[in-house]
Amino acid sequence: MSRLFDHYGAEGKGYAQPSPILPASELNLPANMVRNQLPRWPRLSEPEMVRHYTWLSKRNFGIDTGFYPLGSCTMKHNPRVNEVVAQLPGIADIHPHQSEHQLQGLLSIYYEMQEMLAICAGMDAVTLQPVAGAQGEFTAVRCFQEYFRHRGESNRTKVIVPDSAHGTNPASAAMSGFEIIEIPSQEDGRIDLSALRAVVGDDTAAMMITNPNTLGLFEQDIAAASKIVHEVGGLMYYDGANFNAILGRTSPGLMGFDAVHYNLHKTFSQPHGGGGPGSGPIGVKEHLASFLPSPIVARREPNVAEKEQAVDAFWYHWHVPENSIGKVQQWHGNAGAVLRCWAYYRRYGKELRTMSEHAVLNANYLRHAIHREAKAAGVDHLFVDGADTVVAKHEFTLSLGPAKETLGISAMDVAKGLLDMGYMAPTVYFPLVVPECMMIEPTETESKETLDTFAKDFCKVLQLDAETLHNAPTTTPVRRVDEVYAARNLCLRHPFDND
Amino acid sequence: MVDQLPNLGREEEMLKEMGIESMDSLFADVPEPVRMVGDLPLPDAQSEEELLADARRLLGANLALGDQPSFLGAGLYRNFIPSSVFQLVTRGEFLTSYTPYQPEVSQGMLQAMWEFQSLVSELIGMPITNLSLYDGSTAAAEAITCAVRVHNRKAEQKDTVYISELTPPDRVSVIHNYCQGAGIEIKKLKHDNNGCINLESVHEARGSCAVYVEQPNPLGIIDEGYPSIKEIIGEHTALIVGVQPVSLGLLEAPGHYGADIVIGEGQPLGSPITGGGPLYGIFGCTKPYLRLMPGRIVGRSIDVDGKEAYCLTLSTREQHIRRHRATSNICTNETLIALMGAMHMSLLGPEGLKHLAIRNMAACTHLKRELSSIESIHQPHHQQSHFNEFVVELPEQTSSCLAFLEQDGIVGGFNVSDWYPEKSNQMLLTVTDQTSKDDIDRLVQSLTTWTMEVTA
Numbered sequence: 034m035s036r037l038f039d040h041y042g043a044e045g046k047g048y049a050q051p052s053p054i055l056p057a058s059e060l061n062l063p064a065n066m067v068r069n070q071l072p073r074w075p076r077l078s079e080p081e082m083v084r085h086y087t088w089l090s091k092r093n094f095g096i097d098t099g100f101y102p103l104g105s106c107t108m109k110h111n112p113r114v115n116e117v118v119a120q121l122p123g124i125a126d127i128h129p130h131q132s133e134h135q136l137q138g139l140l141s142i143y144y145e146m147q148e149m150l151a152i153c154a155g156m157d158a159v160t161l162q163p164v165a166g167a168q169g170e171f172t173a174v175r176c177f178q179e180y181f182r183h184r185g186e187s188n189r190t191k192v193i194v195p196d197s198a199h200g201t202n203p204a205s206a207a208m209s210g211f212e213i214i215e216i217p218s219q220e221d222g223r224i225d226l227s228a229l230r231a232v233v234g235d236d237t238a239a240m241m242i243t244n245p246n247t248l249g250l251f252e253q254d255i256a257a258a259s260k261i262v263h264e265v266g267g268l269m270y271y272d273g274a275n276f277n278a279i280l281g282r283t284s285p286g287l288m289g290f291d292a293v294h295y296n297l298h299k300t301f302s303q304p305h306g307g308g309g310p311g312s313g314p315i316g317v318k319e320h321l322a323s324f325l326p327s328p329i330v331a332r333r334e335p336n337v338a339e340k341e342q343a344v345d346a347f348w349y350h351w352h353v354p355e356n357s358i359g360k361v362q363q364w365h366g367n368a369g370a371v372l373r374c375w376a377y378y379r380r381y382g383k384e385l386r387t388m389s390e391h392a393v394l395n396a397n398y399l400r401h402a403i404h405r406e407a408k409a410a411g412v413d414h415l416f417v418d419g420a421d422t423v424v425a426k427h428e429f430t431l432s433l434g435p436a437k438e439t440l441g442i443s444a445m446d447v448a449k450g451l452l453d454m455g456y457m458a459p460t461v462y463f464p465l466v467v468p469e470c471m472m473i474e475p476t477e478t479e480s481k482e483t484l485d486t487f488a489k490d491f492c493k494v495l496q497l498d499a500e501t502l503h504n505a506p507t508t509t510p511v512r513r514v515d516e517v518y519a520a521r522n523l524c525l526r527h528p529f530d531n532d
Numbered sequence: 533m534v535d536q537l538p539n540l541g542r543e544e545e546m547l548k549e550m551g552i553e554s555m556d557s558l559f560a561d562v563p564e565p566v567r568m569v570g571d572l573p574l575p576d577a578q579s580e581e582e583l584l585a586d587a588r589r590l591l592g593a594n595l596a597l598g599d600q601p602s603f604l605g606a607g608l609y610r611n612f613i614p615s616s617v618f619q620l621v622t623r624g625e626f627l628t629s630y631t632p633y634q635p636e637v638s639q640g641m642l643q644a645m646w647e648f649q650s651l652v653s654e655l656i657g658m659p660i661t662n663l664s665l666y667d668g669s670t671a672a673a674e675a676i677t678c679a680v681r682v683h684n685r686k687a688e689q690k691d692t693v694y695i696s697e698l699t700p701p702d703r704v705s706v707i708h709n710y711c712q713g714a715g716i717e718i719k720k721l722k723h724d725n726n727g728c729i730n731l732e733s734v735h736e737a738r739g740s741c742a743v744y745v746e747q748p749n750p751l752g753i754i755d756e757g758y759p760s761i762k763e764i765i766g767e768h769t770a771l772i773v774g775v776q777p778v779s780l781g782l783l784e785a786p787g788h789y790g791a792d793i794v795i796g797e798g799q800p801l802g803s804p805i806t807g808g809g810p811l812y813g814i815f816g817c818t819k820p821y822l823r824l825m826p827g828r829i830v831g832r833s834i835d836v837d838g839k840e841a842y843c844l845t846l847s848t849r850e851q852h853i854r855r856h857r858a859t860s861n862i863c864t865n866e867t868l869i870a871l872m873g874a875m876h877m878s879l880l881g882p883e884g885l886k887h888l889a890i891r892n893m894a895a896c897t898h899l900k901r902e903l904s905s906i907e908s909i910h911q912p913h914h915q916q917s918h919f920n921e922f923v924v925e926l927p928e929q930t931s932s933c934l935a936f937l938e939q940d941g942i943v944g945g946f947n948v949s950d951w952y953p954e955k956s957n958q959m960l961l962t963v964t965d966q967t968s969k970d971d972i973d974r975l976v977q978s979l980t981t982w983t984m985e986v987t988a
Contacts, residue, residue, distance in 0.1 A: 034840065037647040037878055047884035048614055053894035054969050060782070060893050061917050063756035068784045071882035072654035082878050083616050086644070090625040093640030097624025106630050112536060114580045116622055119806075123591025126598045128608060129808035130946055132934075138593035139807055152573060164666045164809060165864040167851070175709055204851035204861035210713035213856040251561040280572075282559045287566040298864065306868025307641040308631040308828065309664070310810030313864075344593045359705035363607065363669035364808025372591075379583045383574040384534050391537050393558050394546060401550045424558050448634070458634050480538035481546060504836075509636040511841040516635075519833035519845040525660055527650035 035088040038527040042076035073529060092510040093307070094457050100483055102399075104428045104460035104472025105199075105247065107277055107299035109392075112380065115302065115373035124372050129364040133350050134342050139368065140349035142375050143330040146314075149378055153385065154276070154293045155286015156316030158354075160325045162366040166274060169294030169313030170205035170241070175358045176292065176317065176324040177239050177268050178209055183324075183356060189238035189267065195224055197248070197464040202241040202272060211238055221420060222248040222466050224258055233265045243272035244288065245279070245426035247464040247472070248419055249396065259289025268292065268321075276300045277476075278393055278427035281386025285316075292317045301374035312370035327357040328365075391477035392427040395484060399475045400429045402488035412495040415439070419467040428474035430467045436495065437469050444469040446502040449513065450494035453506045456487065534577050597805075597943060601971035605921050605962025606750075606946035607668065607700065608808065609800040611778065611888065612965055617802060617875045626871060631828075631864070635843040636835075642842035645867065646830040648874040655780050655877070655885075656794040657787025658816030662827035664870040665862065668797025669703045671813030672744060672774055673710035674826040674860055675793045678817070679742035679770035680716055681824045681859070686768050688739030692717045695744040696729065698751060700951050707744075721745070727753045727913040727923075734764045742793075746774035747786065750951075752896075752921035752960065753913055754783060762790025770821075777801045777814065779919045781889030793817045800964075802873035812866035812873060823849065826860030888965055892920040895963035895972065902976045903961075908983045912958075921962040923948060928986040930959045933979075940978045 077085065095101070101108035119125065123138055133140065147159040163169040174192065181189045192206040193214045203213045216228040223246065240262045244252045252258070259269045271285035271293035277300040285293040297303045297312035305311075317325065328351035335348035381388055400418070407413035419430025436442040448458035448471070460472040475484060494502070506512060539546065543555060552558060559567075578586070597610060621627070625640060632638030645663040652661045665671040676693050684690055695707065697720040704718070711718060721743065722733035729745060737743045743765055748754050762771045773786035775796040786794045796814040803811060817825055823846070831845030851858040880888060896918050903909055903924060910925040926933050930947040937944040948958035963972070 036643075037874075038650065040878075042881070045881075045883045047881035048879045050612075050884065050887050050891065050965070053887070053891040054898045054972075055894040057890045057894070060890065060897055062782060063754055063917055065756050065759055065789075066754055066784050066917075068780065068782055071781070071886055072651070072785075074651060074654060074877060074880070074882045074885070076881040076883075077878050079614075079616055079879065082875065083620065085878070086620045086875060087623070089640035089644050090620070090623045091640065092643070093625040093629050094634070094637035095625045095628035097628045101628075101630070103630055103633075108628075108630060110536065111628050112580075114583060116627075117584070118587045118591075120618070121587060121591045122596035122598055123588075123594040125804040125806050126596040126610065127594050127807045128597060128602075128604045128610075128805055128943075130604055130606060130950070131595065131597075131943070132938075135595035135943075136807075138590035142590055149574060155568075164670075165862070167861040167863045168666065168670075171861055175713075178713075200851040200853070200855045200858070201861050201863050203856035204854075204858040207856035207858075208710070208713050208861050210715065253561060253563050256563065256566055279562070281568060283562045283566045283568050287568060304627045304868070305630045305864075307626055307629045307638075307645075307871070308867035309865040310867075310869055311864035342593070344590055359709055360669070360702050361706060361709055362667055362809065363700075363702045363706055364667075367809035368807030369810050372587075376583055376587060379578045379586065380536065380580070381534050382577040383572045384577045385574070386572055387534060387537065387540075390543075390555050390558070391539060394539065394543060394555070397550060397552070397558060398546045422561065424552070424561055426561075449636070452634060452637055457630075457637065460633075477537055477539075481542055483538075506636050510639045511636055511835040511839055513836050514635040514841045514843045515833050515835065516843050516845065519831035519843050522833075523845070524832040525646075525649055525829060525845075526653040527647070 035085050037085060038075050040075040040077045040081055046076040046078060048079060099455055099457065100479060100487055101457040102459050102473045102475050103457055104474040105274060107474060107476060109302055109476035110478035111302050111304040112377060115376040118376040119369045119373050124369060137342055137344045137349055140330050141344050142372065144332055144349050146371055146375050147330060150295055150314055151316050153280055154316045155284035156293060157319040158322035158325060159314055159316045160329050161314045161371050162326045162362055163313040163315060164362050164367045165311040166294055166296040166313040167201040167205055168361055169315045170201055171208055172326060172361045173270055173292040173294060173315045174206050174209045176321050179324045179356060179358050180321055181238060188236055191236050192238050193232055193240040195242060197222060197246060197466055198241060199272060199274060206241065218466055222246060223250060224252050224254055226254055226257055229258055229261055233261055233267065235265060237262065237265050237267035239268040239270050241270040241272060243275050245275045248430050249425040249428035250420055250422060251426055255288045274299060275427060277389060280389040282389060292321060297370055297374040302377040303370045303373050310367050310370050312367045323355040324358055325354045326361050327353040327359060329354065388477055395475045395477055395479055396425055396427050396429055399473065399484045399488060400425055402485055403491055406488040406492045410492040410496060412492050415495050419470060428472060431471045432467050433469035433471060441499050442502050444471050447494055449505040450497060450502050453508045454490045454494060600941050600943050601974050602943035603945045603961045603975060604943050606960055607797060608805040609964050610805050610966055611800050613802060613804060613876060614879050617872050620875060621868060621872050626868065632844060639842060642830050644871055644874060646832060646842050648870050649830060651874055651877045652814055652816060655777060656775060656816045657785030658794050659818060660822055661816035662825065662829050664866040665813030665815050665827050666866060667811040667813045668774065669706040671795035671815050672703060673707045675772045675795045675815065676707060676742055676744060677710055677714055678821055678825055679772060679793060680714060682821055683741040683768055683770060687741050691715050692719060692740040693742040694719045694721050694737035694740055696721050696746065698723055698749050700750050727751050727916055728755045729757045731757055731760055731764065734761055737765050737769060740769055742770040742772055744772045748776060748779060748919040751913060751923050752918040754917040754919055759789040778889055778892060781885035782893060793821060798873050802876035803869050810866055810869050812869040824859050827862055828865060891965040892963065895967045896920045899961065899963055899972050902972055906980055906983055908987050909979060920964060921960055923958050923960050926957045926959060927983055929956050933959060933982055936982045937978055942975055942978055
């Protein structure tokens with residue numbers, strides 16, 4: 034075990050820095066602001082630090098180490114050229130307050146990304162400022178709010194979400210002060226139009242929905258749902274978490290949505306980094322464009338002086354939308370993430386559609402292969418598909434209900450069994466409409482061989498006896514972690530002996 | 533042609549095995565009226581080489597601050613980041629992992645984040661920290677809404693918070709957006725002409741839910757009035773202090789002068805400024821705020837064998853469980869950037885942090901002294917201590933000064949009129965550990981020439 038706080042080297046140990054311009058004795062600090070006790074940080078030399086973090090990294094599972102079929106999270110390969118691009122000094126070492134003529138390269142890339150995202154989603158205007166999907170949701174809902182205020186419709190206080198929605202949808206709308214109306218899904222997990230009709234009215238602000246839904250099914254009634262909401266004067270919000278399933282085949286604009294957020298860290302391959310950074314741009318239709326956060330990037334003909342510094346035929350500049358809600362992040366969003374995703378997009382261009390097609394191809398193939406292998410191994414009675422459709426989209430669900438009932442093996446047990454086989458486990462217990470749910474998303478960057486092998490290994494896990502699975506995992510750095518103990522015996526920082 | 537798809541060219545084989553006719557059949561469930569017809573109107577795919585050439589050309593058109601002496605800060609600070617930080621953070625096991633929902637195979641990141649919490653906790657003097665929010669501005673906003681959740685019931689001034697009138701407008705805008713849904717009114721705390729907080733004005737905040745100030749303040753001043761604030765506002769009003777983390781190598785940790793919540797822009801420790809993102813927001817608090825705080829938290833626990841193990845904890849505050857009653861909508865945060873912060877902190881060690889702070893403040897002190905030789909450049913708060921930035925009053929518009937400096941190959945300071953339009957002659961000059969004596973000489977020389985030109 035390597036622990037950072039076990040390293041107590043000699044005082045002053047640490048990486049060497051140049052001397053200050055003036056000696057410390059010449060600095061004038063207010064007496065009551067002088068720090069007398071430095072933070073009790075450990076002291077490491079570089080070799081110790083490098084070894085510690087390398088040791089930690091070896092105890093972490095990433096896409097690079099193995100198949101990561103985590104449903105809804107789109108754990109696709111992260112091309113390394115994106116990292117190279119994001120570390121160029123022209124992005125890593127620039128300040129958002131630099132003047133426009135010093136940032137033409139950045140601004141032109143922002144413009145290109147705004148345009149590309151608008152095209153892909155069938156929207157009219159895009160802001161890149163929100164730094165995560167949830168913040169994109171919040172930003173869009175804030176825009177809705179100002180839109181209604183502007184129209185004298187502040188009576189629209191309710192936001193409708195299906196019960197299968199991601200938790201961030203209701204949380205983001207509630208943060209803006211909206212009341213949440215949750216409507217039940219149909220038994221097959223799809224949207225229930227009659228339930229929707231029953232709750233809409235002149236107090237409806239918006240409906241938030243993701244399509245394909247969290248079961249990986251395309252909501253075929255989506256246009257009808259949009260119509261119902263629009264007819265009462267409400268707005269339609271598209272949660273872009275599953276946008277990677279439909280890119281180039283349909284768009285939120287075509288489905289009737291007024292606004293959408295994009296998870297650049299899903300569809301456009303910004304690495305997830307163990308929980309961030311992400312990037313959550315939003316796109317809106319024309320009627321909402323003037324409410325977007327400020328600033329976005331616009332372009333015009335350059336004047337004579339500007340021509341020399343222009344990167345192409347245009348001059349790019351910041352633009353403050355007329356009725357802007359202001360800022361949701363102090364600067365221009367996660368520029369470094371936007372740049373990575375720009376690099377990703379450039380590698381695909383119009384073939385982004387092929388990316389989506391392969392995401393769907395792989396998901397359907399894996400679904401097929403699992404059923405095929407289960408039959409061969411005689412374990413097909415232990416689970417059922419979460420949906421009865423011929424095709425799924427980019428992900429699919431399985432219910433381990435039968436395994437639970439007959440053998441006492443839960444979805445979590447199977448998940449832990451898969452960890453022992455060297456895989457990341459699929460998402461479990463979401464969406465809630467599928468009992469003992471396992472949600473599987475292979476992504477387009479896995480080979481047929483990987484999918485075949487996973488299908489076989491999945492069935493091998495189902496052949497294990499209940500006791501073995503209850504004890505799994507056994508080959509991982511630690512075994513099942515006691516989360517109740519963690520919550521009851523809160524230890525949120527290194528405990529010092531003299532505390 | 534794209535090269536990222538292992539099954540390219542094998543579509544037919546796979547479809548055939550599934551008994552599915554074509555790629556189109558996979559999308560047969562998309563109703564005809566909403567189908568997209570034809571290709572996306574986008575350019576062709578590029579090879580890696582073509583992409584890199586474009587990236588180098590376009591990003592090369594940006595002026596990287598390392599290429600010139602630069603005095604632009606105002607919330608983002610370019611300290612040197614040791615090479616090992618970049619080398620380690622791009623290890624695929626960290627870079628390509630997801631939020632650690634399966635703790636058994638995510639111990640590396642979980643432990644690293646628990647250690648991050650420990651490092652930050654010591655730095656800011658708070659017993660509890662989370663594993664990052666998006667940036668300093670959203671951390672400030674979330675701290676304020678958190679304080680209202682905790683104090684509103686007993687508050688005399690319900691749904692009311694007081695923030696320093698110096699808080700930069702872009703940051704205030706973020707705070708406003710986060711607060712308006714909860715119906716929180718934001719009132720301003722006054723400052724005296726010397727740039728320090730007016731303690732009389734702080735009395736007005738008694739009975740409200742929170743007071744928000746920054747140390748050093750947005751004008752770079754180390755305000756010695758802050759230790760009196762907590763006593764004035766009392767226990768039922770949260771004192772929230774925003775910090776520049778490097779300054780805490782010299783300055784008292786806010787946790788030691790009464791702060792209830794400490795937030796900050798973590799960027800100066802571990803991260804390049806990257807055009808303003810990704811950054812990481814620091815958030816720490818005392819125990820009364822624990823159950824209503826935003827963000828992910830790692831706890832140390834044990835596995836079934838009793839072995840030391842880490843996992844996410846107190847998740848019942850979060851959106852994936854509590855949905856619309858969650859303490860925040862945050863899901864994806866800035867873990868990887870926080871990891872860079874932890875790596876930088878662990879290389880610095882306590883004395884290294886102090887040394888880094890001294891280097892910042894020494895460069896600032898030196899620049900202040902050198903500039904005092906220019907008669908027509910006034911330092912309105914010259915009697916105050918500054919950590920790494922300070923305001924100068926120029927004889928002419930800041931914009932004309934910045935244009936002159938640029939001609940001379942220098943990136944000048946921040947034009948204060950972008951924050952406060954009436955201060956059209958003020959510039960906020962920032963130094964960091966990257967500012968050399970030569971850089972300062974060049975700036976002083978250039979400003980001397982400029983002032984002679986405009987005052988002649």
